[in-house]
Amino acid sequence: MENLWNDEDAAAFDNDLEMRVYTSRLLGNNPNLVMHGGGNTSVKSTVNGEDILYVKGSGWDLETIEPAGFAPVKMSTLLSMAQQDHLSDTDMVAQQRQAMINPEAPNPSVEAILHAVIPFKFVDHTHADALVTISNTPNGKTILQKIYGDRVLFVPYVMPGFILAKAVYEQTKDLDWSQYDGMVLEHHGLFTFSDSAKTAYDKMIELAGLAENYLLENTQLPNPLPSEGVTESYLSKLTSAVAQIKCPEAPETILAMVNPFSIAKALAQRDLSVLKQASVLTPDHIIRTKQKPLILSGDEALIDEELQAYITAYQRYFDQYQTGETCLNPAPNYVIIQGEGSLAFGKTEKEVSIIQDINNHTFEAILRAQDLGGYVPLSDAELFEMEYWELEQAKLKKS
Ligand SMILES: [Zn+2]
Structure with a gap:
């Protein structure tokens, strides 16, 4: 999988949000990673002394995202939401909106709490085709474990949103995140994270690339035969x-x-x-x-x-x-x-x-x-x- 990072381009961006836009677009550029509004990214920053998560706004596309496409939400609110036992999706959205420091910004991604829970500055999430393809097979987890070894954390499938954020929060409460390069959400996608935008992106390309190589080596696409065509x-x-x-x-x-x-x-x-x-x-x-x-x-x-x-x-x-x-x-x-x-x-x-x-x-x-x-x-x-x-x-x- 091609790594599109360019030092010269990247040098033009000197704040957290601009850098976030840059690598989000690199991810969005590859339809084998995300398509049509899929995936989401975030960066943790500080505004007037307050910790803020800038997370992709709902309805924005990573390929064309701009700074205005990120919702700035107070980290303290997101982290306290992760500790609640139950939260309806409607309440989650309402509480997140109240915790936004710019009311004009779009609604935060449904994965905002999950992004907040991951203790790194840059968090990248894609639906990498190759990884999900392998995950959606009878021995998917075993194959992925063979590909990644101990480098990634596995999260069994639960539906996106609060339930997923909560599951990850519980699973990782006592865990040292720094021993992992990524997190596989079974039947869903991949997360990578780092305090550096480049490293989070590099890891995404590397991990998704490993799954892609496995598929290319172990599977084949059949060529279609000629057919009459429908009238x-x-x-x-x-x-x-x-x-x-x-x-x-x-x-x-x-x-x-x-x-x-x-x-x-x-x-x-x-x-x-x-x-x-x-x-x-x-x-x-x-x-x-x-x-x-x-x-x-x-x-x-x-x-x-x-x-x-x-x-x-x-x-x-x-x-x-x-x-x-x-x-x-x-x-x-x-x-x-x-x-x-x-x-x-x-x-x-x-x-x-x-x-x-x-x-x-x-x-x-x-x-x-x-x-x-x-x-x-x-x-x-x-x-x-x-x-x-x-x-x-x-x-x-x-x-
Ligand atoms: Zn997703």
């Missing part, structure tokens, strides 16, 4: 059927985009049992892609029936796990057509292309995972918890 009539029937469910009041506003990348075809040509493993690579993708795709046989006569079965299954999933939430629209955000490829749906070109970008990274992960025993995504219960999380829903409304 115009198939595409128009599919698009109109999905659009009717997704937006019954104005189905003509729904756009569909055929995935032109060979990775989509390579996945679609695998056995149905592999396609059925398709699900989110890292939890926050769920707001873009939904938990699972609709898998189609490619037979035009079966489109309505297959779509109806997907909606019924979605409704069943909602009924099984709901605790009073309102059911989201049950239409798929993307489909995989067996033997052919994939299609994404949305209201704007931007929305559709984001889904497709995320799809392509996920498809590669699923294909590579096959050489490591298969792809094991989060359970339905964990997916539901994430899909119906009020803070994720808030993020979506904002963007």
Whole structure:
């Protein structure tokens, strides 16, 4: 994995926040680390004698972040929040907002408390594809332990936000952080940290790179075979059927985009049992892609029936796990057509292309995972918890 640090560029930044912006953008530059608002970074600084955490604001993208994209929150408040036994996400957001020294700044990232708990000046967090790919396999943890040895701390999967911050706080209360180069959040991503911006970044590139090298040495991507392709009539029937469910009041506003990348075809040509493993690579993708795709046989006569079965299954999933939430629209955000490829749906070109970008990274992960025993995504219960999380829903409304 390429390290983009440049001494000359870095020399131009002389305060904590500028340096934070610089390496955040370096991370954001690599879609194999973070995509479309994923990941977050922070720096601990002092303002008028008070310890402040500048943490990525919700809704900002690391690739294009500016100083204004960081929320300045009082460290003392964040650390005392980590000690609370219970805290609802709504209360967490409200308390964090009250502890901000600039009320104009964006809402802090949902991982703000976790960043505060890590006792280093610069904290970097990504959803490194290679690491999450390995984590999402049956022996993921064993493989990662082999790759990293004792260099990283492992945190079993819990949902992001207060619960995760709390879990890390409890797990690390009596721990010497300086013996670790990073922290692996299983099925989620990677943290690195240092008092130097460069070292935190270097460690991220090194650790993510080790996982990437392992995948390149131990897995292979299949080349897709030529196929007939789906007909115009198939595409128009599919698009109109999905659009009717997704937006019954104005189905003509729904756009569909055929995935032109060979990775989509390579996945679609695998056995149905592999396609059925398709699900989110890292939890926050769920707001873009939904938990699972609709898998189609490619037979035009079966489109309505297959779509109806997907909606019924979605409704069943909602009924099984709901605790009073309102059911989201049950239409798929993307489909995989067996033997052919994939299609994404949305209201704007931007929305559709984001889904497709995320799809392509996920498809590669699923294909590579096959050489490591298969792809094991989060359970339905964990997916539901994430899909119906009020803070994720808030993020979506904002963007
Ligand atoms: Zn994350």
